[in-house]
Amino acid sequence: MAVAQPRDPGQPMQPGQPAQPGQSTPDLREPAGWRRAKDRIATTLMWISFVVVIIPLGFVLYTVIAKGASAIGWSFLTSNIPPNVVPLGAGGMGPAIAGTIEITALAALMAVPLGVLGAVYVNEYGGNTLLARIVRFMADVMTGVPSIVMGLFIFSLWVLHFGFSGLAGAFALGCLMLPVVIRSSEEMLKLVPNALREGSYAVGATKARVVMTVVLPAAIGGIVSGALLAIARAAGETAPLLFTVLTVSAVNWNVFSGANTALSAQIFVNASQPYVGAQGRAWGAALTLIAIAFILMIAARVVTARFTRYSR
Amino acid sequence: MEQSEQDTVTSYQVPHPETRPQDQSPSSRTPVFDVKNVSIYYGSFRAVTNVSLTIYENEITAFIGPSGCGKTTVLRTLNRMNDLVVGARVEGEVYYRGASLYHKDVSPTAVRRRIGMVFQKPNPFPKSIYDNVAYGPRINGIRNKARLNEIVERSLRQAALWDEVKNRLGTSGLSLSGGQAQRLCIARTLAVEPDVVLMDEPASALDPIATAAIEDLMKEIRSQYTIVIVTHNMQQATRVSDRTAFYSVLIDSENDTRTGTLVEYDQTASLFENPRDERTKAYVTGRMG
Amino acid sequence: MAEHRQDFERELEGIEAKVIELFAMVAEDLPEATQALLSGNNEVVQKLAERGQVITALYTEIEELINREILLQAPVASDLRFLLSVQRIVPEIERSHHLVVLIAARADHILSEDLSPRSRGLVERMGKLASDMWRQTADAWYQRDRDAGLVVSERDDEMDELHASLIAELASGRMTLPVTMEMTLVARFYERLADHAVNVARRVGYLAGPAVSD
Numbered sequence: 057m058a059v060a061q062p063r064d065p066g067q068p069m070q071p072g073q074p075a076q077p078g079q080s081t082p083d084l085r086e087p088a089g090w091r092r093a094k095d096r097i098a099t100t101l102m103w104i105s106f107v108v109v110i111i112p113l114g115f116v117l118y119t120v121i122a123k124g125a126s127a128i129g130w131s132f133l134t135s136n137i138p139p140n141v142v143p144l145g146a147g148g149m150g151p152a153i154a155g156t157i158e159i160t161a162l163a164a165l166m167a168v169p170l171g172v173l174g175a176v177y178v179n180e181y182g183g184n185t186l187l188a189r190i191v192r193f194m195a196d197v198m199t200g201v202p203s204i205v206m207g208l209f210i211f212s213l214w215v216l217h218f219g220f221s222g223l224a225g226a227f228a229l230g231c232l233m234l235p236v237v238i239r240s241s242e243e244m245l246k247l248v249p250n251a252l253r254e255g256s257y258a259v260g261a262t263k264a265r266v267v268m269t270v271v272l273p274a275a276i277g278g279i280v281s282g283a284l285l286a287i288a289r290a291a292g293e294t295a296p297l298l299f300t301v302l303t304v305s306a307v308n309w310n311v312f313s314g315a316n317t318a319l320s321a322q323i324f325v326n327a328s329q330p331y332v333g334a335q336g337r338a339w340g341a342a343l344t345l346i347a348i349a350f351i352l353m354i355a356a357r358v359v360t361a362r363f364t365r366y367s368r
Numbered sequence: 369m370e371q372s373e374q375d376t377v378t379s380y381q382v383p384h385p386e387t388r389p390q391d392q393s394p395s396s397r398t399p400v401f402d403v404k405n406v407s408i409y410y411g412s413f414r415a416v417t418n419v420s421l422t423i424y425e426n427e428i429t430a431f432i433g434p435s436g437c438g439k440t441t442v443l444r445t446l447n448r449m450n451d452l453v454v455g456a457r458v459e460g461e462v463y464y465r466g467a468s469l470y471h472k473d474v475s476p477t478a479v480r481r482r483i484g485m486v487f488q489k490p491n492p493f494p495k496s497i498y499d500n501v502a503y504g505p506r507i508n509g510i511r512n513k514a515r516l517n518e519i520v521e522r523s524l525r526q527a528a529l530w531d532e533v534k535n536r537l538g539t540s541g542l543s544l545s546g547g548q549a550q551r552l553c554i555a556r557t558l559a560v561e562p563d564v565v566l567m568d569e570p571a572s573a574l575d576p577i578a579t580a581a582i583e584d585l586m587k588e589i590r591s592q593y594t595i596v597i598v599t600h601n602m603q604q605a606t607r608v609s610d611r612t613a614f615y616s617v618l619i620d621s622e623n624d625t626r627t628g629t630l631v632e633y634d635q636t637a638s639l640f641e642n643p644r645d646e647r648t649k650a651y652v653t654g655r656m657g
Numbered sequence: 658m659a660e661h662r663q664d665f666e667r668e669l670e671g672i673e674a675k676v677i678e679l680f681a682m683v684a685e686d687l688p689e690a691t692q693a694l695l696s697g698n699n700e701v702v703q704k705l706a707e708r709g710q711v712i713t714a715l716y717t718e719i720e721e722l723i724n725r726e727i728l729l730q731a732p733v734a735s736d737l738r739f740l741l742s743v744q745r746i747v748p749e750i751e752r753s754h755h756l757v758v759l760i761a762a763r764a765d766h767i768l769s770e771d772l773s774p775r776s777r778g779l780v781e782r783m784g785k786l787a788s789d790m791w792r793q794t795a796d797a798w799y800q801r802d803r804d805a806g807l808v809v810s811e812r813d814d815e816m817d818e819l820h821a822s823l824i825a826e827l828a829s830g831r832m833t834l835p836v837t838m839e840m841t842l843v844a845r846f847y848e849r850l851a852d853h854a855v856n857v858a859r860r861v862g863y864l865a866g867p868a869v870s871d
Contacts, residue, residue, distance in 0.1 A: 183454065251491035255553065257452060259504035259560050260481030269507065274494050366494045366540040580661035587664065603731040607662075641728050 120342050127340025137305040137322065137337075140329045144336035151307040152322040152341060156348065158311045159222045159301070159318055160291045163229035168283045171237025175279075178238070179245040180267050191238070198235035206231050207296030220302040222311035225318065228296035233286045240282030244275040277363040284356035288349040294320040319345045398425040399465075400564060400594045401446060406460035408441050410453065416441050416628045419460075421613055428586060428595045430605040430636070433615035434651065438628020439598045442615070443566050446596065447483035448476040465563075481508065484557035488569040490549035492541035492556075497533050500541040500552055504560035519559055527555035528585050547578025554585065558593075565589070567597040571604065583608050602652060605636065612636045614648045665730050668722065669739060675719050676743055679750045680795035682708055686754065687791055687850070690761035691784030694843065695777060699764045709758050716751045719743065735866065742864040746798075746857045753791070753853040756846045763839050771836045779823040780840075783847040786816055790854040797858055803865035809858035816851040820844055 086092050131148055138147030174191060182188025210228040218224070248271050256266040272279075302315035303325065319341045326338035401423040408416040416438035423429050431439035441450065448469060450456040462469040469479060493500050501520045510516060520537070524530040529551040533544075541552055550570060557565060567586075571579035586595055586608050599605050605612050613633040617626050632639060632648045643649040650656040659666050686705055693701040723744050726732065732740055772780070790812050797805030823844045827837050 249491070251487065251489060252493060254449070254452070254485075254487060255491040255493065255556070256503070257449065258447070258480055258485040258487075259507070259556065260477045260479075261507050262477050265507050269503070270493055364494070366496060367542060577661070584661055584663075606729040606731065607665075637725065637728060641724075 117346075120339065120346055123336075124339035124341075124343030127336050128343060132337075132340055133344070136307070137317070138333075140326070140331045140334040143331075143333035144340075146333075147337070149319065149322060149337060149341045149344065151304055152317050152319045153344060154307045154309070155222065155301070155304075155316045155318040156291055156320070156345070158309070159225045159229060159297070159316065160287060162222065162226035162311055163233060163290055164283070164287045166226065167230040167233040167286075168237055171234050171283070172241050172279055174234075174238045175241035175245055176267060176272070179242050180263070180271065192242075195235040195238040198231070199239065201232075202295075203228075203232055203293050204295035204298075207299040210296065211299040215300055219313070220300060220315040221313050222301060222308065222316040223313075224300035225297050225316060226311065228300050229290040229293060232293060232296065233290045236286040236289070237283055240286070241275070241279045244278030244282060245271060247278065248274045273363075274367075277360040277367075280363065281356040281360045284352050284359070288352040291348060291352070292320055292345055294324050297321045298324070319348075399423065400425050401596075402461070402463035402466075403442075403446075404461040404463070406442070406445065406458060406462060408438070408445060408450065409455075409457040409459070411455040413625065414627050417618070419615075419630045421630060421633045423594065423596060424611070425594050426591055427610040428590055428597060428608050430609035430612045431596065431598045431615060432600070432602060432605050432612060432651075433628070433631075434617060435600075436626055436628065437615035437617050439613075439615045440568055441628065442630075443568055443596060443598050444485075446564070447485055447566055448474075448479045449485060451476050481560055482562050483564040483566060484560065484562035485566045485568065486550070486554055486557055486570050489573050490546060490553050492544065492549050492552050494540065494542055496538045497541050497544075497552060498537040501555050501559050504556060508560060523555040523559040524552075526558050526585075526589060527551040528581060528588075529555055545578075547574050547581060550574060550578070550582060551585070554582075558589070562593070564594045564596065567595065569598050569600060572600065579604070602640075606640055609636045612639045614639065614643075614645075614651060616647050616651065662730075665726070665736075668726055668730075669736065672719060672722050672726075672740075672743060675715055675722075676747065676750075677795075677799065679712060679715060679719075679747065679754075680791075680798065682712060683750055683754050683757065684788070684791050684795055686757045686761075687788045688784065690757045691781070691788070693761045693764045694767070694784075695772075695780060697764050697768055699761075702758070702761045702764065705758045705761050709754055712751055712754050716747055719747050735864075738864050738866065742860050746860050749853045749857050753850055756850050756853075760843060760846050763843055766839050767836055771832060772840070773826065773831045776823060776826050776832070776840060779819055779826060780843065780847075783816065783819045783823065783844070786812065786819065787847050787850045787854070790816070790851055794854045794858045794861075797861045798864075801861065801865040803862045803868065805861045806855070806859035809855050813851050813855050816848060820848045 086095075127144055129148075133148060133153060134150045135146075135148035137149060137151055174195075178188045178191050182191070207228050210224055210231070214224050214227060215221075252270050252274055253266055256270040261269065297318050298321060301317060301321060303317045303321060304315050305317075308314050308316045323338050323341045323345070326334040326341065329335060329338075399422045401421075403419055403421050403423075406416070406419045407414060419438070419442055431443060433439050444450045445458055445462060446464075446469075450458065458470055464479070464483070468474070493503065495503070498520055501523050502516045505516060505519050510519070521530060521534075524533065529548060532548060533539075533552075541549070544552060550573075554565075554570075571582045574582065583604065586597070589595070597605075597609065611634065614631045615628050616631045618629055619626055632643060632645045634644070639648065640652055643652060647656075686708060689701055690705060693699065723740050727737075727740055730736070790809055793809055793812075794805065796802070797809070824841070827840055827844070830837075832840070
């Protein structure tokens with residue numbers, strides 16, 4: 057193995073030749089033995105894991121696209137939900153799409169600002185006070201609450217008194233989103249280097265100014281993409297909506313009163329039907345939901361890129 | 369081979385230099401900071417003890433000393449940046465042009481608008497170069513675009529950065545090299561037209577040429593500002609400063625604590641040529657920390 | 658033109674200007690002193706003595722400047738060599754001018770008629786040689802000529818020969834005792850002037866640094 061030797065002044069360098077006679081060129085390869093084997097085993101395991109993960113993902117995607125693509129069409133996206141017996145081609149999932157969008161948007165409108173402000177409090181103002189520690193703890197606990205429990209919670213608290221509505225569904229989804237937004241925003245805020253805060257204080261900014269003009273703008277990319285991911289997840293929740301939204305077959309534009317429906321709920325309802333039409337619509341709805349989530353992911357990327365254009 | 373130096377006719381005498389000629393740097397002796405018996409605590413830990421000194425207008429004052437001697441702590445006390453540390457407490461008096469800095473009615477943000485700070489590691493905001501410099505004036509209420517443009521240009525010129533960035537004010541502040549980024553931070557500090565500029569090892573993260581640029585800058589702006597600089601580079605202290613304060617560490621072996629204290633404070637030439645305290649001498653000659 | 662540390666550059670240039678001034682004073686005053694000695698003109702002495710005081714003041718100033726620059730600027734490379742060289746040659750220049758003053762002062766004690774033609778001729782030659790050597794040294798300093806030491810040293814051999822001849826002439830007893838004694842001192846003064854010139858010229862070698870090989 058050719059190795060660069062320290063240059064002996066006055067003598068031209070000769071590759072492969074030792075600097076002093078009698079010395080052999082050192083062999084710099086990894087010595088054969090357990091260490092080399094360990095390295096190879098680890099690399100192989102890593103590749104295997106990757107394949108194992110990719111396969112189901114790819115399988116799911118393929119299945120949904122294959123089975124749902126035939127259902128998609130403009131009429132599908134806009135028509136009302138027909139009775140289950142109706143075959144594919146007539147009717148669609150219009151109300152469900154509208155419902156998903158309405159309910160998720162309302163939930164986001166409630167949960168995201170609340171979550172971001174909560175994270176700002178916990179990270180910038182709360183520090184290690186009791187209240188901040190309680191908030192952090194509760195946020196962690198809430199991320200573990202099963203979504204159906206959340207739905208039941210809203211059912212007993214709100215629906216029993218005020219009836220089914222998109223609003224109730226938004227509450228349920230919001231409660232699911234809130235702890236996630238708090239935690240991810242807090243992580244993003246923690247990532248903002250303290251040096252930036254100091255730089256802002258040093259020119260005479262108040263704490264609020266520091267947070268609004270330096271810390272939040274610096275973290276905003278991560279916060280927004282975290283929020284969009286939380287929204288995308290919430291859009292796919294089924295269980296909480298079952299108890300809060302009921303179902304409709306025509307679009308209900310009024311989020312605040314009257315039953316509503318969403319794609320996730322419709323998938324649940326339709327997929328368990330024996331009718332082929334209904335099942336086909338379920339696949340279509342599934343594809344639509346995945347598409348919506350996809351769009352949100354891309355939006356997250358674009359937003360992050362735009363907000364972090366000054367970070368390099 | 370040296371020829372004999374003896375002059376045989378008259379006894380030769382080396383001309384006697386006059387006793388220490390007048391100071392070459394005229395010191396305007398208006399005091400800007402009066403620090404009296406200041407001790408600084410973090411919780412119950414006493415980080416710095418018994419510091420008293422006066423900092424004069426339009427001079428560059430250097431704080432030197434081994435690590436842990438409290439020089440940065442004292443510096444940050446001068447613009448109330450220590451308030452940001454939980455549990456920090458200052459005992460003693462710090463006067464800024466006669467006003468007590470730690471009086472209960474004093475607003476730290478008002479203090480920091482007058483006493484700016486540049487940090488060891490350049491910390492430009494992830495904003496455009498223009499927005500970095502305009503940040504201070506904007507939060508002080510200046511909205512007029514023309515005025516902001518003027519302030520940005522003036523500050524960047526003072527920081528010797530204008531020529532390098534004038535055609536790309538919209539690019540990110542993070543895209544600058546280390547030396548440029550530090551000058552950007554200096555421009556940002558100068559944009560609010562403070563009275564005093566505190567610098568915490570401003571060139572320690574920079575290469576020698578960038579360091580020379582910062583030192584030239586300091587000497588340029590000295591006539592308009594008062595500058596206090598913490599440095600662990602003694603040649604830097606001798607090159608730029610008019611006065612030098614040497615801090616050292618007091619070790620309490622019983623409680624196993626280290627507390628910083630001011631040992632000697634004098635005009636730079638005097639302190640380095642004839643240090644009065646043994647500890648100063650040991651430190652500046654590099655014998656001991 | 659340096660991009661940084663321009664004030665340090667200016668200080669160094671200031672010191673160089675003062676050193677050149679010192680050289681100039683020696684180079685000008687030496688032929689005048691020789692002339693005064695040979696013509697018996699003792700008015701020159703006053704002027705040269707005043708110059709001596711100027712030089713003393715300048716010496717002190719330069720020394721303080723060097724102290725300050727070495728202390729505060731941590732010089733290296735040619736900056737350091739320059740400051741150290743200046744520090745070493747300035748005493749030699751000051752001493753040399755003192756010798757020049759002493760030579761001129763002899764005009765008080767000797768009447769030019771008292772000198773034998775041969776001794777007069779030798780003094781003239783020694784005076785001219787010393788002047789040449791000092792002018793050469795000053796030029797070498799200004800141009801940072803690293804070979805100056807060699808060149809000036811060779812001329813010192815010439816001076817030694819002249820010195821020996823003058824001593825021989827004085828020993829022959831052609832002049833009165835007082836005059837002989839004074840002239841012995843004068844011979845010594847010129848010889849010492851040459852030595853100082855050689856010393857200074859040698860310092861230029863350190864200042865200029867080793868020759869740069871291709």
